Amino acid sequence: MVEGFADNGYEAVRDVFQRLHDEGRETGAGLSVWRDGREVVNLSAGWRDADxxxxxxxxxxxxxxxxxxxxxALIALAAVREGALDLDTPVAAYWPAYAAGGKDTVTLRHVLTHQAGQPRFPDSARRLDPLDDTALRDALAAAAPEYAPGTAMGEHAMTYGHLVDGILRAATGATLDDVYTEKVRPALGLDAWFAVPDEQLHRVADLEPSTAHNWDERPSAPWLAVPAGVLDPELVNSRAWRQSVFGAVNLHATASSMAGFFATLRDEDGPLRALLGPELHAAFITSQVTGHDHVFGTRLSWTLGLIRDKGKIAKGGIGGAAAWLSLRHGHGVAYLTRHLADHSRAAEVAAVLGDDLSVVGEDERAGVDERAGEDEEAGATETRRR
Structure with missing residues (x-):
């Protein structure tokens, strides 16, 4: 049974969510939509646990x-706001060991826009324990980049969190989770956790990889292979993993919290602007670099932490999770799932809301969106009618 609510005008969202479970494509998921400062959809179905x-x-x-x-990215930008880090100072100025292998010109801006040349951990980390964050940071510091920093981009699929954590530790002595727990999480009012505390563990859902997908044959497989285990239920469902910080992938959150956050991304009087200040807020939500992303295999635009085109500001995760702000309709949406498969489920939810989750460069998207119409309120009204 689907539990929760969908306001008038959002019946089609509930219908899609119900169908995904009826067809067996979903085993446990949450769906939330926020608009104009309130939650208009909050749906849950399926199971939290493997049993x-x-x-x-x-x-x-x-x-x-x-x-x-x-x-x-917000953790790094909070440190920039306080003057502890600078976006364009070489990382090696804070973390001298990181200069090895030709990385002496890498900046925090390169890292946040996936241009540092380290989209994956080096082969030297292949046998490392995924929970050994010190060894993984050291492996990144010692490795040569896969391309000259700043000359190309590819989502730093597994390395993003360890890179920012290494920079923070070297510059300030604080860890990724220190800044998140003390500054970012309370400032934004998030029900979302790295290193899930003991009293919250009972709420965490077990992940379940789909048997219909051979993960070793997926395009993303080379970027997730080192260290092994990020799709292994034995690891990701363990207490040790849930209470660790593997920043690129292991934030645990509710759908409502994610949708509520994305819905307020552009608010000039919102908590995000208060946390970052006007300049960093603008950099977090506007395109900073557009080009071919070698990991995604397509042209896209990165902000300092998000993907953006003319229709949305968004981020998705391997396995099917997705969250976005619709720039045309003004709603924030999150679809979070424990059933690790593709993104077709979130895409079907997006479609009935009038959104498109295709990943394209912002400049390429312009013509499509102009033809679709420029009146956002008219589009939102039509979406509510559907």
Whole structure:
């Protein structure tokens, strides 16, 4: 049974969510939509646990995979706001060991826009324990980049959090989770956690890889292979993993919290602007670089932490999680799931809301959006009618 609510005008969203469970494409998920400062959809269905004894509820936390990355970026930007870091100072000025292998010109800006040349951990890290964050940081510091920093981009699929953590530790002595827990999380009012505390563990959903997908044959496989285990239920469902910080992938969150955050991304009087200040807020939500992303295999635009085109500001995660702000309709949406498969489920939800989750460069998107019409309110009205 689907539990929760969908306001008038959002019946089609509930219908799609119900169908995904009826067809067996979903085993446990949460869906939330926020608009004009309030939640207009909050739906839950399926199970939280692998034994299917505990229903998914509105308070269920689940690992979001790469939806984690914008929050890593916010941790770095909070430190920039306080003057502890600078976007364009070489990382090696804070972390001297990082200069090895030709990385002496890498900046925090390169890292946040996925241009540092380290989209994956080096082969030297292949046998490392995924929970050994010190060894993983050291491996990144010692490795040569895969391309000259600043000359190309590719999502730093597994390395994003460890890079920012290494920079923070070297510059300030604080860890990624220190800044998130003390500054970012309370400032934004998030029900989302790195290193899930003991008292929140009972809310966490077990992840379940789909048997219909051979993960070793997916295009993303080379970027996730080192260190091994990020799709392994034995690891990702363990207490040790849930209470660790693997910043690129293991933020645990509710759908409502993610949708509520994305809905307020552009608010000039919102908590995000208060946390970052006007300049960094603008850099977090506007395109900073557009080009071919070698990991995604397509042209796209990165902000300092998010993907943006003319239709949305968004981030998705391997396994099917997705969160976005619709620039045409003004709603924030999050679809979070424990059933690790593709993004077709979130895409079908997006379609009935009038959104498109295709990843394209912002400049390429312009013509499409102009033809679709420029009146956002008219589009939103039509979406509510559907």
């Amino acid at each position: 299917r004894r505990h229903p998914w509820t509105a308070g269920t936390l689940v690992q979001t995979y790469s939806v984690s990355k914008p929050f890593v």
